[in-house]
Amino acid sequence: MYEIPVFTSDTYNNTSYVRSGYLPFNPLLNKSLVSFQTIELYHHLFMRCPRLGIQPFVRALCDLQGVRFKNNLSVQISAAYDLYIRLVEGVRLKVRQALGRDSSNWRMLNNCPCCQYEVVGELELAIRMLLGIDGNNSLKRFQRREPPSEDGKSLGPEKEREDNRIGGGDYFLQPEAVDLWDESQWHKWPGWTPKERSPKIPCEDRWSNLKESNTNRTFGHFDVNGIFGGFCRHSFTIVFLDMIRTGEHSKYMLALLNHFMSASREDRQRLGLPENPSGSLGVGYDIACGMTAKIIRSPLNDLAQKERLSMMIGLLHGYAHNRLCQLSFLLLYIQGAGIEDLEVCERYFAQSNALAPVTRYMGRFRRRQAIANYAYHRDNMESYHNLSRFIVSNYKQALGILSRSRNTACTLRAVGLLDVKNAAVWLDEEKAYLESHQDIPEEDTTKSSYYLALGKLWECQDELRRARATFRMESGPPSELNIDHANQLRQMVNKQEMEAKLLLDVQSLEERLGLQRDQRWKRDSEAWNSARELVQTAKYRKAADKLEGLTVARIFELSKMNVAGTGYKMRQHIGDAMKKRSKAILSALEEYNACAASLKPPRKLLDWDDILNYTYLSEFNFLRESRADILDKPWAKPAVQEAMSELFKLIRAGEEIDRLHVEIKRLLTYMKEEEEYFATVVRRHRDNDEPLAYQIWLHGRERSRFNEVHRTRLKSIQKLKGFTVSNSHFFQPGIGARRQTVDGTEVVDAEAEGQNPNNENSDESETEDEEDERTEAILTIANDPV
Structure with missing residues (x-):
């Protein structure tokens, strides 16, 4: 297959190297062959343009040869391509063995020079390595099945061709290792004891992948619903996990972190390095707030503490989180995070999505093989090539920020922040306040419910009195009554039944509040007015939540429009959606202002320009607060926040x-x-x-x-x-x-060992x-x- 290369002064003269040979379509009947160069050309084209499937490549070859395209040619070239990949992977294995790099975790632990190639006597960092993890549902795999049942309620049986090969190599973690981290399997881990459930997460309603009921669902004919991946901040691949018949379930995050941290710990032990690492392991995830609580309850908690795991939220998703989550997980407030945004997964998936049209209908083996080869090519040809560009770009950006230090100092003086250390103190005060007001007191909830139930009861009783006053019973049996009188009688009976139900609800709430019958609230009483303020404040916060949610969607759509690779049709679709979203924002803005005006004292009204300027959504959190003493705090003022x-x-x-x-x-x-x-x-x-x-x-x-x-x-x-x-x-x-x-x-x-004790x-x-x-x-x- 290869000619013997000419050796010249510790290098090889590549000009004398000629690839030759042919690959068979069938191992037994070699009636047709394809040149090695042709398959190699397709491989490199596919790595550079993953959208290029085998069929369009074969059609192009037929056009060049002036022959008619036949479907069996695609099948034959596909078989030859599998053989080519098998040969290439065999050569790579022999090379890794000669280099001493054939262990199962060597690539994962040594892929990125800037993150993992430690140097003697180097500066110790507070965060030793930064990773990004996330799920992507584009790289699905369609499962071939028989036609569905006659009633259409169940899918037909699987009709996949049997293939016991396992593709992907060390780029994929096997499903058996992933399933061990399903919450139903935690009891099988030795030494693990169940812990109490964590409290409700403030951001749980904002992220669907924080709810197990959403992530457990299956998706029709798809066998694999996407991949869950981990990458260092320079886009080098850590490992992939197939999301099999589920959404972005928490078990994928736990399995990935366990795989990487366990391998890192074993590697240090093998090399005789100190057991405890010198810095923390920073991991960015869009729902890090909820997953931190999950890790604490899981069997991964002990390893996470030993490896000093620190969960973070990337900048793109961070500003859509609750302010309390931002103070704990946003990179801006984490020591040692630098100016990294940890949105590497979004950038990686934006390019790897080009694989989706080709891999969606592949078998399990070929799909994994294609993804792994793409990842290998991207690591060595793209990510490594862009390393120095990444460093230079970040260096310029950091110097640009530092050049504004004089202007920042003037801004600090203008807002009264003369002691820079007060900034950390104010952040702690803000965090303590938000934690103390994270849950609404049960008594306030009961009072609000009693206020609403009592209002409905009085409204129902007023309607019943009016119905009784207007109803005139005529003499004679009910069958002789006219239709109008019959309808009035039916409505009056319905109101009486409704009054009885509401009365039971009111009495139940009075028992919870410890009120006697003669202590029932009166209109405009002190207790009534106090509960009314609670209800109005709740409506106001709900209106603020709705306005914020629409603004979040608008910001995400704007960011999507600016992502490289977003096509014209997608931009047009997003633009149309934003027009509709703007109408919804205007409606939500009117509702918000109405609720804000009903408060005592009235809250600040917003206009359209204010919404456009709310790029960082932490400002919405202060809209919800109605206590004047909190609004007077220095950390609650927008100028101080900025x-x-x-x-x-x-x-x-x-x-x-x-x-x-x-x-x-x-x-x-x-x-x-x-x-x-x-x-x-x-x-x-x-x-x-x-x-x-x-x-x-x-x-x-x-x-x-x-x-x-x-x-x-x-x-x-x-x-x-x-x-x-x-x-x-x-x-x-x-x-x-x-x-x-x-x-x-x-x-x-x-x-x-002497200079880097890692204490x-x-x-x-x-x-x-x-x-x-x-x-x-x-x-x-x-x-x-x-």
Whole structure:
């Protein structure tokens, strides 16, 4: 299949390398063949354009050859393509074995150089690694079934062709490992004891995937309803999980985190590293608030504490959460998060969705095979190529934020925030207040119910009195009454039955409130007016919730329109939906203003311009509060909120610079040591197995072809305006803490053990000192005259 390559000075002369050979369509009857180059061309086209299926490719070949297309050609080329993938994966396995990288979790733990290639003596980060996890329902798989039953209530039996192959390799976690994390299976985990159910989550009504009743449902003819994936912040794949006959169930999140954290812990133990990691593991998820409570109740809790798991909410979804969730999980308020948005899943799925038209009707094996090959290609050809671009972009963005420090200092002075440390104190006060008012007191709920029931009773009694006054009973039997009198009699009887029902409800609520019959509330009494205010406030908050929900949808639609890859028809559809949404927002705005005017004292009325400016939805949370003393708090004022946001952006930008320095050092070290390691392994196998040596060299070129681009881009950072010359030492290669020896086994450098003790307590103290230094620097700017 391959010609023997020509070896020249530790590299191979690629110009003399010619791919040749043919692949059969059938292992027994080789009447027809296809050239290896043709299948290889399709593979690379498919990796670059996943929408390109085999059939349009074969049709194009038929057009070139001037022959008529036949359906069996697609089947034959598909079989040849399976053989090609089998050969490629076999070669990759032999290469990984020669490199000592054939363990099941090696790729997952070493895929991203910037996140996972630790360097001796590097700066310890408060968050050692940032991951994004989420579900995607585009990559479904249609299950072939017989026609449904005659009544149409049940699907027909499965008629899939038997295929026992398991595709996907180490990119997929098997369903058996996932099902162990279903809540019904928790009792099987040794040492786990059930815990009390967590309290109601404030955001539960906003996110359908927080409700198990929604995520447990199946979707018609689909066998797989999508994938659940995890990625580092640089878009390198961690692992995929098939969502089989369910929606975005919590078991997928638990299984993924357990798989990654368990593998990381075992890897540290094998290498003799300290058992406890030096920094936390930051994981971004759109419903992190609810999943944190789920983790605490699950068997994963012990491992999560040991691995210092920290759940976070990405910026795109974060501002649609309740304010209390934002204060606990939003990246803006988390130390060490930098300016990362952790919306990597949205960006990844926006591109991988192109696979959906091709993989939807594939078998289980071929679907997984296609997704895994796409992920491999994206990791090595896209994500690795974009590493330095990502670093340069974030460095520029962080320097741009830091350049606004003088303006931010003026804003802080204008709102009276002269001591920067007060910002953290005010956040704690706000969080404590929201936690204390998270649940409505039961007594207030009972009073509101009694007020409404009593009002309905009085209204019913008034209608009954009017009906009795207008009804005139004529003499004679009921059969002789005219139709009008019969209808009046029927209505009066209905009102009497309604009065009896309402009276029972009122008496039941009076028992709960401890009221005697003679203590029943009167109209305009003090208790009546107090309950009326509670009901009006509840209506006002409901109107604010409705207005906020429509605004959230509007913001998400706007963000969708700006996503790369959104087609013209989709943009037009979203635009039409936004026009209708605007009418609904106007209606909700009128309802809100009516409720706001009914309060005592009346609340601030909103207009259309206010809604357009509510980009960050935390402002809606203060609309719901009616207590004047809370509105007078400094942290409840919009100007202070905005100033505090700018302050925390400055702090996060400084943290981002520190993280980027670590990543730059890691990337430069990785490139230098990988090039040396591959050259050494190639020399070792050159004499004994030259074809294998050539494949190792090709494997090394997959990433090394971009190394010079990385070095050029990273050098350009030192020329940016605002770059500090004292940070130049981060732009030199260091010593990898997990360098590999020639025989391919991983070792820990002795110098690394001495310089990187990973002491948990010292790490916390150092990060606290860094935080204090940044706040002190901003405080100095704020107090200096402009």
